[in-house]
Amino acid sequence: MTKNGQTQQFDKAAFKAAVEKHLTTTYATTLANATPRSWYLAMGRALAEFTTTNLLETEKTLAEEKARSVNYLSLEFLIGRLTGNNLISMGLYENVSQAMEEMGLNLTDLLEEERDPALGNGGLGRLAACFMDSLAAQEYPAVGYGLHYEYGLFRQSFVDGRQEEAPDAWRGAEGYPWEVLRPELTQQVNLYGHVEAYTDENGTACRRWVPALTVEGVAWDLPIVGYGNKSVYPLRLWECRSTAPFNLARFNDGDYVGAQFPALEAGNVTKVLYPNDNHDQGKALRLMQQYFHCACSVADILRRHHAAGHTIEELAKLETIQLNDTHPTIAIPELMRILLDEYKLGWDAAWEIASNTFAYTNHTLLPEALETWSEALIQAMLPRHMEIIFEINHRFLQVVEAKWPGNNSIKRKLSIIEEGPQRMVRMANLCVVSTYAVNGVAALHSELVKRDLFPEFNELFPGRLTNVTNGVTPRRWIKYCNPGLSALITEKVGEDWPAHLEKIAELEQFATDADFQKRYMAVKKENKQRLADWVEENMGIELDTNAIFDIQIKRLHEYKRQHLNLLHILSLYHRLLNDPTFDMHPRVFFFGAKAAPGYALAKDIIFAINKVAEKVNNDPRLGGKLKVVFVPDYRVSLAEILFPAADVSEQISTAGKEASGTGNMKFAMNGALTIGTMDGANVEMREEVGDDNIFIFGLLVDEVQQLKQEGYDPYRYYQADSVLRAALDLLDTDEFTPGQPGQLSAIRANLLDGGDPYLVLADFADYVKTHEKIDAEYRDQKTWARKAILNTALMSKFSSDRSIRDYANNIWKLDPVNR
Numbered sequence: 001m002t003k004n005g006q007t008q009q010f011d012k013a014a015f016k017a018a019v020e021k022h023l024t025t026t027y028a029t030t031l032a033n034a035t036p037r038s039w040y041l042a043m044g045r046a047l048a049e050f051t052t053t054n055l056l057e058t059e060k061t062l063a064e065e066k067a068r069s070v071n072y073l074s075l076e077f078l079i080g081r082l083t084g085n086n087l088i089s090m091g092l093y094e095n096v097s098q099a100m101e102e103m104g105l106n107l108t109d110l111l112e113e114e115r116d117p118a119l120g121n122g123g124l125g126r127l128a129a130c131f132m133d134s135l136a137a138q139e140y141p142a143v144g145y146g147l148h149y150e151y152g153l154f155r156q157s158f159v160d161g162r163q164e165e166a167p168d169a170w171r172g173a174e175g176y177p178w179e180v181l182r183p184e185l186t187q188q189v190n191l192y193g194h195v196e197a198y199t200d201e202n203g204t205a206c207r208r209w210v211p212a213l214t215v216e217g218v219a220w221d222l223p224i225v226g227y228g229n230k231s232v233y234p235l236r237l238w239e240c241r242s243t244a245p246f247n248l249a250r251f252n253d254g255d256y257v258g259a260q261f262p263a264l265e266a267g268n269v270t271k272v273l274y275p276n277d278n279h280d281q282g283k284a285l286r287l288m289q290q291y292f293h294c295a296c297s298v299a300d301i302l303r304r305h306h307a308a309g310h311t312i313e314e315l316a317k318l319e320t321i322q323l324n325d326t327h328p329t330i331a332i333p334e335l336m337r338i339l340l341d342e343y344k345l346g347w348d349a350a351w352e353i354a355s356n357t358f359a360y361t362n363h364t365l366l367p368e369a370l371e372t373w374s375e376a377l378i379q380a381m382l383p384r385h386m387e388i389i390f391e392i393n394h395r396f397l398q399v400v401e402a403k404w405p406g407n408n409s410i411k412r413k414l415s416i417i418e419e420g421p422q423r424m425v426r427m428a429n430l431c432v433v434s435t436y437a438v439n440g441v442a443a444l445h446s447e448l449v450k451r452d453l454f455p456e457f458n459e460l461f462p463g464r465l466t467n468v469t470n471g472v473t474p475r476r477w478i479k480y481c482n483p484g485l486s487a488l489i490t491e492k493v494g495e496d497w498p499a500h501l502e503k504i505a506e507l508e509q510f511a512t513d514a515d516f517q518k519r520y521m522a523v524k525k526e527n528k529q530r531l532a533d534w535v536e537e538n539m540g541i542e543l544d545t546n547a548i549f550d551i552q553i554k555r556l557h558e559y560k561r562q563h564l565n566l567l568h569i570l571s572l573y574h575r576l577l578n579d580p581t582f583d584m585h586p587r588v589f590f591f592g593a594k595a596a597p598g599y600a601l602a603k604d605i606i607f608a609i610n611k612v613a614e615k616v617n618n619d620p621r622l623g624g625k626l627k628v629v630f631v632p633d634y635r636v637s638l639a640e641i642l643f644p645a646a647d648v649s650e651q652i653s654t655a656g657k658e659a660s661g662t663g664n665m666k667f668a669m670n671g672a673l674t675i676g677t678m679d680g681a682n683v684e685m686r687e688e689v690g691d692d693n694i695f696i697f698g699l700l701v702d703e704v705q706q707l708k709q710e711g712y713d714p715y716r717y718y719q720a721d722s723v724l725r726a727a728l729d730l731l732d733t734d735e736f737t738p739g740q741p742g743q744l745s746a747i748r749a750n751l752l753d754g755g756d757p758y759l760v761l762a763d764f765a766d767y768v769k770t771h772e773k774i775d776a777e778y779r780d781q782k783t784w785a786r787k788a789i790l791n792t793a794l795m796s797k798f799s800s801d802r803s804i805r806d807y808a809n810n811i812w813k814l815d816p817v818n819r
């Protein structure tokens with residue numbers, strides 16, 4: 001990186017000319033007529049000229065250096081807007097801002113024209129994006145492989161408080177300026193058909209797949225720009241197209257619609273992202289997406305491997321493939337199929353390569369999220385893969401038999417095939433059996449993977465199961481989204497911190513410095529104002545920035561317990577109206593969350609929060625002390641405004657259910673204090689900041705398990721706690737839905753008669769008490785400032801740079817290659 005942080009030769013005049021050229025020739029508009037959107041597009045294309053050049057150069061260097069690379073396979077990459085972030089990574093933010101200024105344009109406004117590429121659901125997809133950023137920043141050779149969904153995660157709006165979903169055409173009509181089509185990388189993908197036995201020229205009995213359908217995979221590369229260096233890695237997204245545009249014979253016969261069927265079907269494969277977070281739906285089209293993704297990616301990895309002059313025997317030495325959850329598991333039998341049927345390797349040789357190439361990250365213990373596919377479905381769509389899975393299982397069960405002779409119950413439990421009326425393939429078991437490393441995403445989660453999910457696997461394959469604690473990129477989640485705080489940090493610790501977050505620890509010494517506290521809190525205030533302005537402008541709600549900004553932003557899920565937050569709000573409402581002695585510091589509760597379209601209770605919770613918001617925001621009896629804001633269409637670009645503005649971060653999942661969380665880290669870095677359970681990465685955050693600087697409440701994992709075993713009775717809590725009772729009973733009235741009682745009853749029913757599966761009522765009292773502590777502590781602004789600063793200072797462990805170094809050192813055995 002050069003002195004001013006610029007990694008890129010920048011010729012301002014040439015850049016301006018390039019922008020104008022794209023405006024007129026790529027987007028066919030005149031300078032006089034250009035809209036802000038066309039300016040943003042033209043600027044993006046002009047910048048992409050740099051990144052595409054660097055991408056090709058990086059590819060060349062890595063091939064020449066014969067570098068070992070990681071291939072990150074993920075069905076989701078929730079990258080968010082690229083332009084602002086790439087400008088920062090290239091060190092060109094100021095230069096480009098100036099160039100655009102000279103053309104009469106404001107860079108900040110232009111950046112707002114970019115639509116978020118929402119190619120992911122939540123934490124899992126965003127983690128993949130942070131990881132790509134950290135791989136590039138540290139120059140660990142990498143390719144990200146994903147799908148080029150035509151529609152990303154649905155856009156959310158509220159109609160009378162209820163979630164409505166609309167398609168997200170993220171590329172717009174003009175296409176996305178940062179992506180480049182790579183026609184020479186096109187792959188063919190086969191589907192359906194049957195398997196044939198034949199004898200080859202050496203007299204060996206062989207198997208081959210005779211597919212019934214072939215589609216084409218077209219590669220789009222998005223540039224992942226290394227912060228402060230010249231490496232640019234591809235995020236390679238596959239789009240499915242039909243091999244033949246249409247059936248000419250049928251077209252000539254006059255069957256115009258029927259003639260296009262193959263094209264219509266192929267186009268469907270990558271049409272839309274499945275909108276489920278932590279939930280497996282088992283739909284055939286989803287399996288097709290997964291296989292399409294894996295077939296294209298594995299073929300491309302082999303293409304690169306051979307193009308660099310390596311033999312197939314060297315694959316595991318030069319390439320490692322990280323499976324982001326079980327979604328790309330079918331890559332394992334796909335590689336085996338290629339090694340066996342195309343390279344004609346024997347089983348043992350093929351297995352040696354494949355099982356030393358793949359590693360797997362587990363992101364959840366929730367049973368409903370652990371993928372299984374019906375054997376019948378795989379058999380029909382991928383008959384040869386089903387044979388290979390059976391063979392893997394057969395050999396694996398022999399290993400189990402050797403370890404636990406005659407123990408059929410262990411065999412049933414570990415088998416890749418689940419017996420039952422419909423036999424199912426357990427993708428997680430296939431992963432554990434076929435990979436060289438399996439990791440959980442936070443210390444607690446990884447322990448539970450060993451202890452509760454895969455204890456026998458852990459015995460069978462000692463050392464295979466490990467931990468890599470998640471992290472987030474400090475470039476997007478501090479430097480880019482919080483310029484005020486970034487300037488303050490740079491002033492105190494120097495300008496290296498975005499690439500070396502350890503440096504941020506030096507802030508600790510200023511935590512008690514009165515002047516620094518003042519400036520730190522002034523930045524927080526500005527960020528709260530920025531959010532308040534957004535809310536006013538987009539939702540028409542006026543907010544007071546002296547209030548505590550208390551924020552819960554994440555997917556809507558019962559285990560994340562947005563309804564616990566809601567019950568707390570209802571209890572405050574009740575007390576403000578009924579208890580004249582009750583006093584509280586003004587508070588704004590923010591929510592941002594999308595519910596999976598088929599998840600009824602999650603949608604009911606959104607509706608309830610919106611209805612409560614409508615009432616409390618307009619109830620003069622509350623004296624402005626309580627506001628509730630549910631921001632619609634929560635997405636990365638909104639997160640960038642929300643995290644920096646938070647005083648309090650809500651991380652309140654039932655202990656044992658949230659594998660890690662990553663929003664928790666973003667909040668703390670930006671100086672919010674966490675209220676959280678001993679779950680996921682909260683546990684490690686507490687270790688870093690100390691008990692005094694985080695608000696922990698609720699049952700521990702073992703207490704949760706014990707309570708469930710003993711027989712949990714939510715009514716006990718309902719009867720014993722009058723505040724809780726009042727809050728719950730409000731849901732059965734028409735208080736928030738005038739004239740229409742019962743509209744919010746489903747939530748109350750779930751918590752009482754439904755057995756309260758996530759122990760909301762059991763944790764309620766402690767949650768309320770802990771919030772009272774927050775209320776008291778916030779009134780002492782000096783103490784609060786000290787704690788907030790310490791949170792920023794003590795979060796360096798949670799940089800995704802550290803996560804990636806852990807993967808590189810402990811799992812992938814990967815070295816950086818500096819350009």
Ligand code: NBG
Nearest residue numbers: 123124363364441658659660661
């Ligand atoms: C999610 C977990 C989060 C975790 C992210 C990233 C799935 C299956 N899991 O707690 O729920 O932070 O993965 O690891 O989406």
